[in-house]
Amino acid sequence: MSQEVLNSAAVPLYAEDIQGDGRWHSQHSRFVLDCKDKEPDILFVGDSMVQLLHQYEIWRELFSPLHALNFGIGGDTTRHVLWRLENGELENIKPKVVVLWVGTNNHEHSAEEVVGGIEAIVQLINGHQPQAKVLVLSLLPRGEKPNPLREKNGQVNQLLKSSLVKFPKMQLLNVDAGFVHSDGTISHHDMFDYLHLTQMGYAKVCKPVYELLVQLLEETPEEKQANLA
Secondary structure, eight states, rough: HHHEEEEEEEOOOOOOSSSOOOOOOOOHHHHHHHHHHOOOOOEEEEEEHHHTTTHHHHIIIGGGTEEEEEEOTTOOOHHHHHHHHHTTSSSSOOSEEEEEETTTTTSSSSHHHHHHHHHHHHHHHHHHOTTTEEEEEOOOOOSSOOHHHHHHHHHHHHHHHTTHHHHHTTTEEEOOOBOOOTTTOTTTTTTTTSBBBBBHHHHHHHHHHHHHHHHHHHHHHHHHHHHHH
């Protein structure tokens, strides 16, 4: 039995409707419709870190002008993102860059398993959107003070570096812009609940993301061909 089969983080999973209001499926259905109605150059996919970004002015300032779509759902793990992308969220569109930010909610998985889940998503994107570059954002530290989940996220980030060799069209961007202070604490000014970012926190993350996205868009094959013509 292969390691991929043993790793449940790399197995697609439909989200259980725990609350009973069908919100997860409704959001997924809306994203599938967006794929039919819109033509994004950039697609953001992930959990609440992606979803909440859409609520801040910085999204409209930096990413909307780049023709970006936001397919973030709070609470998602690598398994849920895999299911969504396998079921319509990569159809009818041809983004130049896919930004992936997921993994901090994979509480039942080890760091190695989380990386395997992220790699499975990258592989899926490469198969469905071969023209797109994949930008994976590092997991952020979490918790006001040092804790096992923060340590695991750090391990995930270290292990992801080796994935760059496996996926030539993937880039890893470290977005931990000094969130952990010298005494090991995280400020509520950056993360209001010591997990989700404030406007100030997103400002730290989004500047390097934006700068790299602009660079990646300028390097698209279509523009290279145009320059050679």
